[in-house]
Amino acid sequence: MTRKIALINFKGGTGKSTSAVSLGHGLAQRGYKTLLVDCDPQSAVLKSLGGNPSKNLYHLLVDEATAEECIVESRPNLDVIFSDFILQAVESHPKVQIARERILKRRLSPIVKRYDYILLDCPPEPNIFNLNSIFFAEELFLPVSLDYLSVSGVADILKHLDFIKDQLELSSHIALVIPTFYSAREKKSQRYLGVLKEHFGELVAEPIRKNVRLAEAAEKKQTIFEAFPHSHGAEDYAKLVERVINYDGKK
Ligand SMILES: Nc1ncnc2c1ncn2[C@@H]1O[C@H](COP(=O)(O)OP(=O)(O)OP(=O)(O)O)[C@@H](O)[C@H]1O
Numbered sequence: 001m002t003r004k005i006a007l008i009n010f011k012g013g014t015g016k017s018t019s020a021v022s023l024g025h026g027l028a029q030r031g032y033k034t035l036l037v038d039c040d041p042q043s044a045v046l047k048s049l050g051g052n053p054s055k056n057l058y059h060l061l062v063d064e065a066t067a068e069e070c071i072v073e074s075r076p077n078l079d080v081i082f083s084d085f086i087l088q089a090v091e092s093h094p095k096v097q098i099a100r101e102r103i104l105k106r107r108l109s110p111i112v113k114r115y116d117y118i119l120l121d122c123p124p125e126p127n128i129f130n131l132n133s134i135f136f137a138e139e140l141f142l143p144v145s146l147d148y149l150s151v152s153g154v155a156d157i158l159k160h161l162d163f164i165k166d167q168l169e170l171s172s173h174i175a176l177v178i179p180t181f182y183s184a185r186e187k188k189s190q191r192y193l194g195v196l197k198e199h200f201g202e203l204v205a206e207p208i209r210k211n212v213r214l215a216e217a218a219e220k221k222q223t224i225f226e227a228f229p230h231s232h233g234a235e236d237y238a239k240l241v242e243r244v245i246n247y248d249g250k251k
């Protein structure tokens with residue numbers, strides 16, 4: 001069974017893209033056939049992994065290319081559908097008006113079974129790309145940075161999910177909360193980690209520590225496992241990979 005996972009949070013800069021890329025490569029390195037889809041016109045995945053794709057998510061969504069034509073083999077076992085700023089034009093494209101929240105699901109359906117994991121990196125605001133990701137995914141992973149605005153913003157995303165669930169048939173659920181930017185020296189890190197655990201209990205993963213190597217790896221267009229395999233970032237994301245593999249994704 002393919003596990004379909006969206007990394008989502010409407011707050012910016014909480015580690016969604018870093019988690020998507022690190023998790024994607026970690027799963028691929030362990031032999032799982034993985035597809036990473038960049039659903040954000042900011043194209044952080046392309047900026048972090050490098051590549052020169054001729055077709056991207058825009059072409060897939062507006063029906064100008066098949067999923068196969070948009071997939072790039074980025075690393076062994078790690079395929080990617082990239083995005084770029086053109087993706088924004090999808091919102092107003094005439095082909096993307098009917099059942100617009102289900103387009104990604106429909107367009108990816110021919111290739112889903114080839115993969116053990118499909119990960120979606122989502123943009124930081126509720127829009128058509130987030131809606132499509134929430135519809136396609138079964139599991140929602142929520143990277144939350146351990147600060148006041150990010151932790152208090154979690155309520156917004158829960159409200160938004162309830163709102164969508166009320167109107168449309170939705171099978172995705174929050175399967176994992178990933179605390180990010182953890183610092184053992186900062187009291188607020190412990191405090192906000194406690195708040196998340198109170199609310200989400202066992203769904204809270206071990207925190208990802210603040211680690212400048214994660215940004216440096218992206219600058220080199222390498223994953224943390226390639227650029228700094230002995231860093232805290234690599235250690236923490238390796239643990240997250242194990243947790244994801246060992247959890248079956250059920251409700
Ligand atoms: N644990 C961490 N420690 C230090 N820096 C980090 C960590 N995680 C991510 N970063 C850096 O913080 C910035 C934001 O991270 P990232 O792009 O993953 O967040 P995002 O949630 O995808 O942001 P956006 O909402 O803009 O899509 C990046 O420069 C990234 O390299």
Ligand SMILES: [Mg+2]
Nearest residue numbers: 016017040044
């Ligand atoms: Mg991002």
